[in-house]
Amino acid sequence: MTARVSTALRHMKDDEHDFTPVLQAQVHNGRRQGVAQSMAELAANGIGSIIAGTDTTGVALAIGMRSIYLDEAIRSRLHAELKTIWETESNHPTLPTLENLPYLRACVRECLRFSSPISGRLPRITPQGGLDFAGYYIPEGTTVSSAVYLMHYDEEIFPEPFRFNPERWLASVGRDTSRQEQCLVPFSTGSRGCIGLNIAQAEIYICLATMVRWLKGSRVLDSDLKTLVQFTRSVPGGLKVELVEAE
Numbered sequence: 001m002t003a004r005v006s007t008a009l010r011h012m013k014d015d016e017h018d019f020t021p022v023l024q025a026q027v028h029n030g031r032r033q034g035v036a037q038s039m040a041e042l043a044a045n046g047i048g049s050i051i052a053g054t055d056t057t058g059v060a061l062a063i064g065m066r067s068i069y070l071d072e073a074i075r076s077r078l079h080a081e082l083k084t085i086w087e088t089e090s091n092h093p094t095l096p097t098l099e100n101l102p103y104l105r106a107c108v109r110e111c112l113r114f115s116s117p118i119s120g121r122l123p124r125i126t127p128q129g130g131l132d133f134a135g136y137y138i139p140e141g142t143t144v145s146s147a148v149y150l151m152h153y154d155e156e157i158f159p160e161p162f163r164f165n166p167e168r169w170l171a172s173v174g175r176d177t178s179r180q181e182q183c184l185v186p187f188s189t190g191s192r193g194c195i196g197l198n199i200a201q202a203e204i205y206i207c208l209a210t211m212v213r214w215l216k217g218s219r220v221l222d223s224d225l226k227t228l229v230q231f232t233r234s235v236p237g238g239l240k241v242e243l244v245e246a247e
């Protein structure tokens, strides 16, 4: 990463409008605000941006797509819904049109719950004066944390949590999904929650819709997909599936 930082620094022009790559933007903003940034800091920020901006969405898509392609009932239902608004390949639907499809929306929510790309604890330090929380007093300066993964796999909120089940997000007669909605927090919340959540969800909607509309799995070559649950979730080896064109 430090080698990449050196290259970015060498190629960076002074022109304010010529800094599209993330590293150049970091260097430029630092200079503008008069903040000195060491090579190590720039490298750490670069690695952070790569993990935050690519691995997360990639894991959500890999785990979600595997679950959809392994269950023909889910895949064909999603395909049928997409077909109603997307007849020819060139006639690409807009993002709002995709977001309004109930079953696709349910699949995206289930992808985010089931994959929980940032699974680890997100630590915070209690403020001056401490904190009253749920009947407990927590002294100031205490590190507290919660884990998205534990929330998303709580069976009281999400029955059969280890089953990929988009149906759970469909508010059919008599079913109240508001508690689930409240507890779906893949991007965390509050002032340090994910700043990339809109672009991440847009990527997932578009990628999932395009894949399922135009490609169907003819053979899943490796159904035993291994995922590692660490701070972030990862899929070593990826998903091996043979795809053919869908009508």
Ligand code: HEM
Pocket (backbone or CB within 6 Å): 052, 053, 054, 056, 057, 060, 116, 117, 118, 122, 123, 186, 187, 188, 191, 192, 193, 194, 195, 196, 197, 199, 200
């Ligand atoms: C499914 C995809 C994603 C998930 C699940 C996700 C999840 C998260 C979570 C849980 C945090 C909060 C960490 C904390 O509280 O300490 C976070 C922060 C962050 N995310 Fe994402 N993220 C995703 C995609 C993205 C994308 C696409 C970008 C950039 C384009 C991005 C950029 C960031 C940045 C810069 C932060 C740090 C914000 C701060 O510290 O103020 N994320 N993300």
